[in-house]
Amino acid sequence: MITYVLLVLFAATFLVLIIKRDEIAIAAILFSFFSMCYMFLNPEITVFGFGGWSPPFGIVWVLDKLSVFLALLVTGVSSVIAVYSLKYIKERRHRYYTLLSLITIGLLGVSLTGDIFNLYVFFEILSVSSYALVAFFLDEGAIEGAFKYLMVGSVTSLFILIGISMLYGLTGTLNFADLASKISHSNPYMIALGLLVAGFSLKATIIPFHAWKPDAIEGTPAPIGAIFTSISTAIGVYGILRILFIFNLIQLNWVLISFGVITMLVGAFLALVQVNVKRMLAYSGISQIGYIIMVIGFGTLLGITSGLYHILNNALIKTLLFMGIGIGIYLTGKENLDEIGMKSTPLLICVGIGLLSLSGIPPLNGFVSKWLIFMASWEISPILTAIAIIASAITLAYSFKIFSSMFLTTKRIEVKIPKILFIPVVILTILCVLIGVFPQIGLNIIEPAANALLNQNQYITAVLGG
Amino acid sequence: MFEQWSLFVLAFMGFVFLGFLIYLLGNRKSRKEEMKYETYTCGEPFPKVSMGTENFYHVIKRALGIRDLRSYHSGRLSDYLMWIVIGTVIIILLMVVWV
Numbered sequence: 097m098i099t100y101v102l103l104v105l106f107a108a109t110f111l112v113l114i115i116k117r118d119e120i121a122i123a124a125i126l127f128s129f130f131s132m133c134y135m136f137l138n139p140e141i142t143v144f145g146f147g148g149w150s151p152p153f154g155i156v157w158v159l160d161k162l163s164v165f166l167a168l169l170v171t172g173v174s175s176v177i178a179v180y181s182l183k184y185i186k187e188r189r190h191r192y193y194t195l196l197s198l199i200t201i202g203l204l205g206v207s208l209t210g211d212i213f214n215l216y217v218f219f220e221i222l223s224v225s226s227y228a229l230v231a232f233f234l235d236e237g238a239i240e241g242a243f244k245y246l247m248v249g250s251v252t253s254l255f256i257l258i259g260i261s262m263l264y265g266l267t268g269t270l271n272f273a274d275l276a277s278k279i280s281h282s283n284p285y286m287i288a289l290g291l292l293v294a295g296f297s298l299k300a301t302i303i304p305f306h307a308w309k310p311d312a313i314e315g316t317p318a319p320i321g322a323i324f325t326s327i328s329t330a331i332g333v334y335g336i337l338r339i340l341f342i343f344n345l346i347q348l349n350w351v352l353i354s355f356g357v358i359t360m361l362v363g364a365f366l367a368l369v370q371v372n373v374k375r376m377l378a379y380s381g382i383s384q385i386g387y388i389i390m391v392i393g394f395g396t397l398l399g400i401t402s403g404l405y406h407i408l409n410n411a412l413i414k415t416l417l418f419m420g421i422g423i424g425i426y427l428t429g430k431e432n433l434d435e436i437g438m439k440s441t442p443l444l445i446c447v448g449i450g451l452l453s454l455s456g457i458p459p460l461n462g463f464v465s466k467w468l469i470f471m472a473s474w475e476i477s478p479i480l481t482a483i484a485i486i487a488s489a490i491t492l493a494y495s496f497k498i499f500s501s502m503f504l505t506t507k508r509i510e511v512k513i514p515k516i517l518f519i520p521v522v523i524l525t526i527l528c529v530l531i532g533v534f535p536q537i538g539l540n541i542i543e544p545a546a547n548a549l550l551n552q553n554q555y556i557t558a559v560l561g562g
Numbered sequence: 563m564f565e566q567w568s569l570f571v572l573a574f575m576g577f578v579f580l581g582f583l584i585y586l587l588g589n590r591k592s593r594k595e596e597m598k599y600e601t602y603t604c605g606e607p608f609p610k611v612s613m614g615t616e617n618f619y620h621v622i623k624r625a626l627g628i629r630d631l632r633s634y635h636s637g638r639l640s641d642y643l644m645w646i647v648i649g650t651v652i653i654i655l656l657m658v659v660w661v
Binding site for chain 1: 571574601618619622623626628629631632635637639641642643645646647648649650653654656657659660661
């Protein structure tokens with residue numbers, strides 16, 4: 097079935113340009129989302145082989161709870177962005193929807209593939225469509241951001257390709273499960289895996305691989321900024337998780353914790369001093385990834401659960417904020433915090449809920465995952481909990497800065513919000529409140545994914561059999 | 563894990579309500595002070611002002627040296643590439659030594 101989902105998305109990519117109907121891309125992305133919802137209900141690990149070739153020789157799709165969780169998140173966020181962009185993007189919309197379908201294919205392919213070279217192919221589809229989307233507005237800032245992203249992205253793609261080549265040379269296989277059974281912890285393997293981790297760290301925007309992100313997001317349309325700070329970073333983290341857990345490298349826990357703490361604090365401090373709202377949200381996204389990397393480094397069930405829960409919440413909150421604040425950018429044509437003041441009570445409520453949730457204020461979804469993060473870090477070291485609380489306080493400080501600049505300033509303009517821009521924002525706001533009040537909803541999705549990650553033998557057995 | 567959640571949410575709502583009540587009571591007092599201040603300035607109305615975002619948390623920025631941190635993010639591509647190469651070398655070294 098997954099092959100058909102990707103085929104529908106590929107077909108939509110070309111049909112949008114030929115027939116010039118954007119609705120085709122929206123329908124294809126929504127179809128992929130509902131297909132992923134259906135696949136999530138399947139309790140077993142499902143393995144699909146390409147062209148009748150059985151693993152490890154043929155390319156396979158592996159749908160375990162972790163990969164389907166990521167696919168669900170990718171298609172869900174892409175769906176709301178596809179609807180929102182119908183109004184937000186004013187010109188060259190067919191090209192935009194072609195690129196949006198391509199980026200969804202890339203993200204979906206990376207999360208579901210069971211073959212490391214196939215992963216690289218989808219990673220490149222994701223990267224190339226990302227570069228084009230960053231440059232979409234074709235102004236000076238967009239071109240500069242896209243060029244920087246293209247250069248650093250090409251270097252890390254090369255690292256990934258060299259890493260894959262080394263692994264293939266050493267083991268003679270490209271299948272993840274087969275690699276896991278053949279790999280050892282000797283130096284050549286570690287160099288190859290190190291290159292792969294570095295490559296995925298760029299997408300995850302872990303410090304010092306983060307610097308491209310604010311420059312790229314500043315030039316990109318606001319809904320694409322949402323993709324970069326939510327699901328694109330989630331896919332980077334997923335790549336690191338797959339490598340660390342399937343190849344049993346969780347001894348690296350203090351390395352991950354150190355990178356996580358630095359990313360969390362530096363991201364938060366830099367968000368505090370930004371004047372451009374999109375740059376501020378970009379640094380905020382970097383800071384939130386720091387939390388996720390830190391708790392994943394703990395290697396405990398609670399740590400993994402809280403990390404995956406924060407991936408879910410960060411995706412919802414960042415999409416809500418980029419789209420909510422994007423309405424301000426759309427209506428005022430400005431991105432500077434001093435210039436986006438507006439009078440709109442419904443938008444004030446939605447963006448306010450998003451900002452409070454980002455800061456981890458109860459009873460919203462951001463609090464649930466941050467509470468779990470504090471509990472997980474308390475088990476390892478209370479110092480880490482204290483650092484996480486400090487980063488959370490800084491988050492509240494810059495969230496207030498955004499709220500104050502948008503809704504409390506004296507320089508506010510009267511606005512009328514288009515319904516098609518506002519409906520996706522309302523849906524995400526409701527989800528943030530709903531998951532906050534009933535956290536079990538999120539936990540029912542996260543717990544199977546966390547268990548799947550910790551039980552890699554199940555994955556290997558499902559792919560290779562017996 | 564979330565058995566007591568509804569209770570917690572209710573308690574939190576209670577605290578928010580209490581905080582709002584305290585704010586309302588406190589606001590009454592501050593209005594009186596505002597009146598006095600207006601009399602002191604000969605009844606002239608205060609102009610409405612809004613603070614520029616650059617001045618937000620100015621003291622914190624200076625105290626924690628965030629400006630220095632910001633200056634490293636020069637926007638120069640060569641710096642970004644250098645960081646990536648250094649980061650990759652660190653990751654590989656740690657993986658080789660640690661695992």
